[in-house]
Amino acid sequence: MKSADGAKTSSWYTGIDVPTYRPLVKSTKADVCVVGAGIAGLTTAYLLAAEGLSVVVLDEGPIGSGQTGRTSAHLASAIDDRFFEIERLHGKERSRLAHESHAAAIDTIERICNEEKISCDFTRLDGFLSPGPSDPPDLLDRELAAARRAGVADVEKQKTGGLAGGPCLRFGRQARFHPLRYLVGLADAFTKRGGRIHTGQRVRDVQGADPKKEKRAVAQLEGGVRVTAEHIVVATNTPSPINDWFGIYTKQASYRSYVIGAAVPRGSVADALFWDNADPYHYVRLQPLREKEKDLLLVGGEDHKTGQFPEDGAPFTRLAAWTREKFPMMGRIRFRWSGQVQEPADGLAFVGRALTARENVYVATGDSGMGLTHGTIAGLLITDLIAGRKNPWEKLYDPSRKIMNKEFVSENANALAQYKDLLTGGEVKSVKDIPPDCGAVMRDGLKKLAVYRDPAGKIHRHSAICTHLQCVVQWNPAEKSWDCPCHGSRFDPTGKVVMGPAVDDLPSA
Numbered sequence: 203m204k205s206a207d208g209a210k211t212s213s214w215y216t217g218i219d220v221p222t223y224r225p226l227v228k229s230t231k232a233d234v235c236v237v238g239a240g241i242a243g244l245t246t247a248y249l250l251a252a253e254g255l256s257v258v259v260l261d262e263g264p265i266g267s268g269q270t271g272r273t274s275a276h277l278a279s280a281i282d283d284r285f286f287e288i289e290r291l292h293g294k295e296r297s298r299l300a301h302e303s304h305a306a307a308i309d310t311i312e313r314i315c316n317e318e319k320i321s322c323d324f325t326r327l328d329g330f331l332s333p334g335p336s337d338p339p340d341l342l343d344r345e346l347a348a349a350r351r352a353g354v355a356d357v358e359k360q361k362t363g364g365l366a367g368g369p370c371l372r373f374g375r376q377a378r379f380h381p382l383r384y385l386v387g388l389a390d391a392f393t394k395r396g397g398r399i400h401t402g403q404r405v406r407d408v409q410g411a412d413p414k415k416e417k418r419a420v421a422q423l424e425g426g427v428r429v430t431a432e433h434i435v436v437a438t439n440t441p442s443p444i445n446d447w448f449g450i451y452t453k454q455a456s457y458r459s460y461v462i463g464a465a466v467p468r469g470s471v472a473d474a475l476f477w478d479n480a481d482p483y484h485y486v487r488l489q490p491l492r493e494k495e496k497d498l499l500l501v502g503g504e505d506h507k508t509g510q511f512p513e514d515g516a517p518f519t520r521l522a523a524w525t526r527e528k529f530p531m532m533g534r535i536r537f538r539w540s541g542q543v544q545e546p547a548d549g550l551a552f553v554g555r556a557l558t559a560r561e562n563v564y565v566a567t568g569d570s571g572m573g574l575t576h577g578t579i580a581g582l583l584i585t586d587l588i589a590g591r592k593n594p595w596e597k598l599y600d601p602s603r604k605i606m607n608k609e610f611v612s613e614n615a616n617a618l619a620q621y622k623d624l625l626t627g628g629e630v631k632s633v634k635d636i637p638p639d640c641g642a643v644m645r646d647g648l649k650k651l652a653v654y655r656d657p658a659g660k661i662h663r664h665s666a667i668c669t670h671l672q673c674v675v676q677w678n679p680a681e682k683s684w685d686c687p688c689h690g691s692r693f694d695p696t697g698k699v700v701m702g703p704a705v706d707d708l709p710s711a
């Protein structure tokens with residue numbers, strides 16, 4: 203079993219049986235319906251079930267088949283957009299709350315692992331932040347001061363260490379785990395508390411409750427069945443029409459991030475989390491292997507905007523070269539995969555009440571590179587909102603907050619600029635120029651076509667115009683998909699939608 207995100211499979215699928223669940227065949231009712239069985243959805247469902255509520259979880263794929271199955275699984279309370287940035291954008295008190303919430307998320311994962319006896323290699327570790335080559339000399343000092351103002355107790359500057367070898371910051375009480383083992387354990391604990399999980403069907407629409415007419419919220423699934431509930435939590439991670447109230451896709455940008463995995467002799471690399479502040483940045487950690495005396499070195503980075511594949515076409519090659527230089531003891535590369543990260547324009551996720559015309563719909567998206575902790579924060583925060591309790595992070599993560607900063611303007615300007623592709627020629631003149639298992643955009647008169655030649659040589663032609671907001675999709679050679687450079691929608695080689703905000707497939711042409 204593998205993630206539906208793309209052609210490549212992550213290391214997390216090795217040696218694990220992810221349980222499958224039946225699709226929903228008959229409409230049903232529950233106190234709460236959760237859409238999405240990644241870490242955000244399953245944590246929310248588990249915590250609500252622990253409060254005695256009846257909860258149904260729906261997912262179009264198997265559990266964990268979204269980005270939770272493609273992560274690198276650092277559990278960090280050291281904010282990856284930097285504390286001084288969060289303080290600049292949100293102020294000192296909110297920077298403190300941001301740290302408090304991520305630290306609480308790691309504590310929650312640790313507690314759930316202990317209480318439910320989930321064996322997923324959860325381990326507390328130090329995290330080391332190194333400056334990038336073009337960073338100003340005072341970067342670490344500014345970050346150290348901002349981290350301390352945010353209430354981080356266990357942080358210090360070291361003279362040497364980290365990825366760059368020179369000065370770095372050490373953050374204590376970070377952690378790592380095996381994300382799929384954790385999700386499988388969480389799903390098991392949830393169903394033991396009476397929770398229901400149905401997979402294999404897409405949710406097409408979500409309607410909030412209308413208390414004036416005593417109408418409950420409804421999730422409408424493919425196949426005509428529906429779940430009626432007091433509350434619906436949309437934890438689909440990527441923006442999609444079912445969670446895109448108030449144009450969340452304009453407030454966050456989709457990026458692809460790449461990971462490689464290679465064995466290293468145990469003890470040759472320190473068991474810690476490592477990050478640099480380069481652009482694009484790198485993130486490194488170990489995962490214990492069952493092989494004797496070896497660990498899996500997981501190295502990630504080389505992020506770029508979805509649908510804007512670098513012209514040299516070589517994120518994996520660059521990542522491998524960087525890794526060999528830093529870790530010459532590494533063996534052959536065993537794993538290569540990529541995944542999608544939603545970068546919110548102000549560095550914080552969108553978690554809480556979705557302000558639709560109707561009520562009792564909640565959303566969790568905008569994970570940034572910290573989606574495992576953001577997803578766990580979503581579980582804690584949304585559970586409080588549904589239970590009618592106050593939560594100190596409600597305003598911090600409010601999905602309807604207005605953002606008007608330079609990141610918001612430049613990401614939206616970048617999206618607009620992609621429409622130039624409507625006027626340009628095609629990448630190839632003839633289908634003969636497309637090798638097997640590859641795709642290219644071709645011009646056909648006034649139209650642009652997404653043309654894919656499958657491994658058997660058969661040609662598949664679809665409109666290259668994204669069904670979300672009419673940008674021209676681009677071929678992603680790493681994951682064999684058509685990716686939209688404007689808002690990050692993705693389609694498989696035969697035009698079937700893989701990821702929102704688009705909901706409709708690319709039409710055949």
Ligand SMILES: Cc1cc2nc3c(=O)[nH]c(=O)nc-3n(C[C@H](O)[C@H](O)[C@H](O)COP(=O)(O)OP(=O)(O)OC[C@H]3O[C@@H](n4cnc5c(N)ncnc54)[C@H](O)[C@@H]3O)c2cc1C
Nearest residue numbers: 238240241242262268269270273276405439541569573574
């Ligand atoms: C390469 C990479 C490295 C990362 N590294 C880290 C890291 O080190 N630390 C960290 O904290 N975060 C990291 N992240 C981010 C983190 O992995 C994700 O943000 C997080 O897993 C998202 O969890 P989620 O539950 O919100 O979404 P997902 O895991 O994507 O789950 C959403 C689910 O919703 C389902 N779904 C979507 N639409 C529908 C629909 N219409 N109907 C039914 N089901 C639907 C999908 O099938 C999916 O299972 C990384 C991400 C990537 C890609």
